[in-house]
Amino acid sequence: MKLLLAEDEPKVANAVKAGLEEQGMEVTVAFDGKMAEKYFDRDSFDCIILDINLPYTNGLDLCKQFRNRNKKVPIILLTALGELEDKMEGFSAGADDYLVKPFHLQELLARIHVIVKRSSGVDQPQNMMEVGDLVLDLDAKxxxxxxxxIKLTQKEFLLLEALAKARGRVLSKADLAEKVWALDFDTGTNTVEVYINFLRNKIDKLHPTKLIHTRTGFGYYLKEES
Incomplete structure (x- = not known):
């Protein structure tokens, strides 16, 4: 998950960044409104976290600007102001959630997960699949x-889709050959193994938590295991 964090207090920003990165998130930090605008212009994010009291362009104005340009990206406002009218002003600016300082990192994490999941499922939730931090968009492929x-070939995507739709069940080589290549399984070919290795190199290689697993003598499955 890719986040933009706009926070002008370095100690707070660094602590939040470290905590979120421990959870496997990728965090870009902006220490003022101008930096936040620059990062927003050049990249896309799964969630944006804005402190209200930012130099140059404050969090409320940034929230309005970002919301006008992207109707779907989740935005959380951070502030020391906890009065009802302050919260209403934040929601009116287009924020999805509002967190009053000081806060616990676990609360921020919970709110991030809730609004990102809610946002990603707005249009066609049946066409989005998640396995751990892996997200498949079946419409956009x-x-x-x-x-x-992650860039996949057509066959790699079909193979990953078949594993994801099995929801943790083991699929044999014959099952996968039929679903992906529409062929009867030939025991003399290693096509399935080759493509599983292609997927592992792209999906799992750079991550400590592996999602693609082998059940020796049976086949393969896709699952986040503790």
């Missing part, structure tokens, strides 16, 4: 892990 886009 795109795959992201930890917020980063």
């Amino acid at each position: 795109s795959v992201k892990r930890a917020g980063k886009l």
Whole structure:
């Protein structure tokens, strides 16, 4: 998951960044409104966290600006102001959630997960699949892990889709050959193994938590295991 954090207090920003990165998130920090605008212009984010009291352009104005340019990206406002009218002003600016300082990191994490999941499921939730931090968009034929886009070939995507739709069940080589290549399984070919290795190199290689697993003598499955 890719986040933009706009916070002008370095100690707070660094502590939040470190805590979120421990959870596998990728965090870009902006220490003022101008930096936040620059990062927003050049990249896309799964969630934006804005402190209200930012130099140059404050968080409320940034929130309005970002919301006008992107109707779907989740935005959380951070502030020391906890009065009802302050919260209403934040929601009116286009924020999805509002967190009053000081806060616990676990509360921020919970709110991030809730609004990102809610946002990603607005249009066609049945066409989005998640396995841990892996997200498949079945309409766009795109795959992201930890917020980063992964380029797959058509067959690689079909193979990953078949594993994802099995929801943790083991699929044999014959099952996968039929679903992906529409062929009867030939025991003399290693096509399935080769493509599983292609997927592992792209999906799992750079991550400590592996999602693609082998059940020796049976087949393969896709699951986040503790």
